[in-house]
Amino acid sequence: xxxxxxxxxxxxxxxxxxxxxxxxxxxxxxxxxxxxxxxxxxxxxxxxxxxxxxxxxxxxxxxxxxxxxxxxxxxxxxxxxxxxxxxxxxxxxxxxxxxxxxxxxxxxxxxxxxxxxxxxxxxxxxxxxxxxxxxxxxxxxxxxxxxxxxxxxxxxxxxxxxxxxxxxxxxxxxxxxxxxx
Amino acid sequence: xxxxxxxxxxxxxxxxxxxxxxxxxxxxxxxxxxxxxxxxxxxxxxxxxxxxxxxxxxxxxxxxxxxxxxxxxxxxxxxxxxxxxxxxxxxxxxxxxxxxxxxxxxxxxxxxxxxxxxxxxxxxxxxxxxxxxxxxxxxxxxxxxxxxxxxxxxxxxxxxxxxxxxxxxxxxxxxxxxxxxxxxxxxxxxxxxxxxxxxxxxxxxxxxxxxxxx
Numbered sequence: 104x105x106x107x108x109x110x111x112x113x114x115x116x117x118x119x120x121x122x123x124x125x126x127x128x129x130x131x132x133x134x135x136x137x138x139x140x141x142x143x144x145x146x147x148x149x150x151x152x153x154x155x156x157x158x159x160x161x162x163x164x165x166x167x168x169x170x171x172x173x174x175x176x177x178x179x180x181x182x183x184x185x186x187x188x189x190x191x192x193x194x195x196x197x198x199x200x201x202x203x204x205x206x207x208x209x210x211x212x213x214x215x216x217x218x219x220x221x222x223x224x225x226x227x228x229x230x231x232x233x234x235x236x237x238x239x240x241x242x243x244x245x246x247x248x249x250x251x252x253x254x255x256x257x258x259x260x261x262x263x264x265x266x267x268x269x270x271x272x273x274x275x276x277x278x279x280x281x282x283x284x
Numbered sequence: 285x286x287x288x289x290x291x292x293x294x295x296x297x298x299x300x301x302x303x304x305x306x307x308x309x310x311x312x313x314x315x316x317x318x319x320x321x322x323x324x325x326x327x328x329x330x331x332x333x334x335x336x337x338x339x340x341x342x343x344x345x346x347x348x349x350x351x352x353x354x355x356x357x358x359x360x361x362x363x364x365x366x367x368x369x370x371x372x373x374x375x376x377x378x379x380x381x382x383x384x385x386x387x388x389x390x391x392x393x394x395x396x397x398x399x400x401x402x403x404x405x406x407x408x409x410x411x412x413x414x415x416x417x418x419x420x421x422x423x424x425x426x427x428x429x430x431x432x433x434x435x436x437x438x439x440x441x442x443x444x445x446x447x448x449x450x451x452x453x454x455x456x457x458x459x460x461x462x463x464x465x466x467x468x469x470x471x472x473x474x475x476x477x478x479x480x481x482x483x484x485x486x487x488x489x490x491x492x493x494x495x496x497x498x
Binding site: 122123124125126127128129130131132133134135136137143 | 458460467469470471472473474475476477478479480481482483484
């Protein structure tokens with residue numbers, strides 16, 4: 104019987120789903136269309152379904168769809184580029200300044216989160232704290248596979264800063280089977 | 285502004301003095317939804333090719349022109365057209381007030397924008413155009429923009445839009461209180477709390493890239 108130690112092994116819910124709208128809010132949005140970069144700044148919140156990302160800043164790197172230059176458009180409505188559909192695609196996202204990521208039952212906080220859309224990988228670094236119910240795990244890097252939700256919390260291999268050990272505090276859940284999903 | 289554009293601007297200014305009656309430089313505002321979007325603002329700087337007015341009259345020191353029409357080509361040789369219900373210019377020069385402005389301009393090689401502004405004030409001396417009482421822009425590639433007003437600096441190719449700003453393109457919407465456009469549309473700054481929503485439709489192709497295995 105699983106005793107809730109999938110913490111740090113599965114961060115379900117952090118998948119980009121095609122069926123739910125995404126809502127992004129921030130105080131400011133600066134788009135630099137020459138360098139294909141858009142920067143949301145000032146208590147940024149990104150929500151889709153029950154997944155939420157909050158941070159002080161979110162930088163979106165997008166790449167122009169090569170076919171945009173008049174070639175046959177794949178997407179029927181050749182609406183001008185847009186996040187993240189339209190004719191140009193997101194390359195990667197970088198959230199900094201107190202990153203908070205919440206999925207259905209787990210919360211992760213870190214200094215920085217990088218979303219690599221090509222590799223479909225989310226990497227949280229810097230004071231990573233992962234909580235699920237009363238269970239808390241700390242480390243210095245958390246990688247999450249966006250399509251499966253499989254997560255890996257590391258401590259040894261990422262740099263000299265912390266003493267390297269994962270501190271995993273498991274409180275035996277009163278209701279015993281708090282396996283989380 | 286690049287040197288070539290400056291040289292061209294001087295040439296246009298000299299040419300403009302030939303057009304005695306009415307010289308309105310035409311702004312083209314079309315913003316495609318932001319992130320990843322191609323943003324183009326073409327500001328016509330060359331003087332209009334033909335200008336027509338259905339009637340003109342003097343009225344208390346003002347020249348009042350009924351349905352002024354003006355068309356020409358912009359710096360990329362693409363046609364633009366501006367009509368207004370009325371244009372009023374004081375006899376001693378100065379700016380031109382325009383009512384019910386309608387403009388049709390190209391915003392990219394294959395898209396044009398229809399712009400409506402309830403009223404505007406054009407000041408050739410400082411190359412500025414203020415559009416007030418509501419602006420709406422619709423482009424042929426599916427972008428719609430609403431602003432309550434905009435101050436456009438035609439020489440620098442910049443615009444300060446006052447909100448509420450609402451931009452819709454495809455399945456995305458952006459709302460903000462202010463919008464600054466510079467570098468001929470390549471730099472946009474939305475301010476005063478920005479809300480962006482992306483509908484699932486456009487996520488389909490994005491999400492299909494990684495189906496969730498739940």
